[in-house]
Amino acid sequence: MNERIERAMQMQAAMVIMDRAATQNKSIYEVYRDFRKSRTFAMLFDYGTSLWTTGPAYISEEYDLELKESKTPKISRGAETGKDIKGGRLNDND
Numbered sequence: 001m002n003e004r005i006e007r008a009m010q011m012q013a014a015m016v017i018m019d020r021a022a023t024q025n026k027s028i029y030e031v032y033r034d035f036r037k038s039r040t041f042a043m044l045f046d047y048g049t050s051l052w053t054t055g056p057a058y059i060s061e062e063y064d065l066e067l068k069e070s071k072t073p074k075i076s077r078g079a080e081t082g083k084d085i086k087g088g089r090l091n092d093n094d
Helices: 003-024 028-035 037-042 057-073
Strands: 085-086 088-090
Touching: 003 028, 003 037, 003 057, 028 037, 037 057
Parallel strands: none
Antiparallel strands: 085 088
């Protein structure tokens, strides 16, 4: 990995962590521990996503979206129609 790009990725992560720690009144270690486990963190260190080329505010917003998605309850397929799913097929309960 290119050393300059690696350093840019690390600096972006550090800025996101420090900012979130300050705004959320949490320790840097606590924010780092949670951020390190995230999909956003993995994307930050992936050349293919180019997330490291954006700013820390954008990265933090991506992380917020990820956290919001993980807290949104998932609706099972068929729940909105009142039908059950068994064996991969919808079955009427009527």
